[in-house]
Amino acid sequence: MPVKVNITGKGEPRIIEVSRIRVKDLLAKLGLNPTEYVVLKDGEILVDDDEVVDGEVVTVFTVKSGG
């Protein structure tokens, strides 16, 4: 089973065909700037070097800095 990625506000989930991937590589694969996105797995905030494995579902959302 691949990794399933829900990107908030972007419609259908993306399916990434990997068995294991680091968060920073996952964001790169999705073409997302790691300084603008947060990755959650089961409600846990993941950091760059955390890994996501086969069958897991993560949520990716953008954070805005303006005021």
Next chain:
Amino acid sequence: MLSPEELERYSRQIPVIGVEGQLRLKNSSILVAGAGGLGSVVLYYLVAIGVGKIIVIDEGLVELSNLQRQILYTVDDIGKPKVTVAYHRLKRLNPNVEITPIHARITEEIIDDYVRSVDVVVDALDNWETRFILDKACWRLGKPLVHAGVGEFYGQVTTIIPGKTPCLRCLFQGVDKTEKKPVIVMGHVPGLLGLLEVNEVVKIILGVGEPLINKLALFNAKTNSMEIVEIKKFECQVCQE
């Protein structure tokens, strides 16, 4: 106690929250960090609904490019300190509110005194570096911090409660805190998110409803949708040290 003028002024919300609720607002003190797009709306409504004391801190001067979203200011105010203009305008809206304008940059050296003296802190800033200084002070002093950020048609809101939620730094640990770029946003979007910040403050002060504790509300103005992401686990060197 509320004066006859206050009873009349707040007569459309006292049926909702009672005189006791109105007194809670009157006895509350709020630090608003930033008097820009978010801050304009946050300040307007906190003053209008009758919180007792507000400290507003901002180092900026009013610029022409602010006027598309910073609704406290007009062309006559260009070049003036935002907090001074805000003070005079807001006092005309509701003279009952004690407003302290601080024209200064937020630094670790000065922020503790202001945070310590209030019940709730509102993050209406426009950069991560200053936000994390404010966040750390709130954490040290155990004060609730209502955060919002905006960009384009989007924004996020959450409430940080020291000891109960992740701090802002660990929530957004991947962001580049040195990044400084002009705010790119549709003018009305800080208004929408600023109102959600006011709503958080009201819930915290009155003890009603469900503040966004361990929840991050992600607002999309293009689709009129708000997704709530729940935070269940976190690790951080700031708030868990």
